[in-house]
Amino acid sequence: MTSSIAYCHTLIRNRSLLPIFLLLLLWIIFPVSNSNAQFLEENSAFEPATNSLSSLDEEPNTAQEVPDPREVMLKSVRLPGWGQVVNEQIWKVPIVYGLIGGVAYFSYYTHQQYRDYRAAAYNAVEEHDDEKYGPTPPHIPEGQSLSALQNQRNIYRNRRDLSFLLIVAAYGLNVVDAYVFAHMRDFDVSEDLSANFDLEPTVTPSGNASLQLSFRLNF
Numbered sequence: 001m002t003s004s005i006a007y008c009h010t011l012i013r014n015r016s017l018l019p020i021f022l023l024l025l026l027w028i029i030f031p032v033s034n035s036n037a038q039f040l041e042e043n044s045a046f047e048p049a050t051n052s053l054s055s056l057d058e059e060p061n062t063a064q065e066v067p068d069p070r071e072v073m074l075k076s077v078r079l080p081g082w083g084q085v086v087n088e089q090i091w092k093v094p095i096v097y098g099l100i101g102g103v104a105y106f107s108y109y110t111h112q113q114y115r116d117y118r119a120a121a122y123n124a125v126e127e128h129d130d131e132k133y134g135p136t137p138p139h140i141p142e143g144q145s146l147s148a149l150q151n152q153r154n155i156y157r158n159r160r161d162l163s164f165l166l167i168v169a170a171y172g173l174n175v176v177d178a179y180v181f182a183h184m185r186d187f188d189v190s191e192d193l194s195a196n197f198d199l200e201p202t203v204t205p206s207g208n209a210s211l212q213l214s215f216r217l218n219f
Contacts, residue, residue: 069182076178080171083178087185092177099170107163110156116140117153124149 067086076083080100081093117140119133124146140149198214 066185067182069179072182073175073179076175080174083175083182087178087181089181096170096174100167100174103163103166103170107160107167110160110163114153114156114160117149117156120144121146121149121153 072083072086075086081096084090084092084096115133116137119131120136120140122128122133123131123136124144200212200214202210202212204210
């Protein structure tokens with residue numbers, strides 16, 4: 001090592017050998033740098049291919065995780081709550097059956113009340129002694145006028161008809177909820193929701209100083 005340094009000092013002192021020393025130094029430096037640059041270029045050329053291969057491997061997994069919205073809709077039509085189970089929203093199943101069951105019970109109750117008041121209104125007419133719609137139920141107070149009985153009969157009939165529509169609406173809501181959420185499952189909903197205000201001094205094209213206000217919303 002010491003002899004090499006002494007030799008270099010000798011070359012530098014001898015001005016006639018100085019150009020040869022500089023040429024040797026440049027020849028040693030530049031080939032190494034070029035080889036390193038070529039190596040980096042070759043490695044960077046393989047990076048996009050590697051990323052593309054990894055993206056191809058990830059795509060099938062994403063397609064398997066997201067169900068087909070049409071299939072989810074058909075499952076909800078066949079059995080209420082099935083689509084919510086496929087969408088991994090099992091907590092909605094009790095709500096679906098509670099809504100449909102509650103409306104169905106209300107429909108049954110109003111239909112029974114309608115039948116009872118229909119029989120009572122029919123039997124209240126003196127000419128009707130055949131009890132066509134059955135005897136008057138004991139829970140209906142005696143002594144009511146015919147118009148009052150007919151009014152109650154019409155009220156329960158209208159409520160019964162409305163409850164039938166509510167059953168269809170609850171069943172359809174179950175189908176729509178499963179179908180819409182199946183479409184929304186592949187949406188990227190980020191938790192980073194923020195707004196930033198930036199106030200920076202700038203110079204206008206005319207040379208006047210001014211302030212620039214920028215607003216950025218992340219979602």
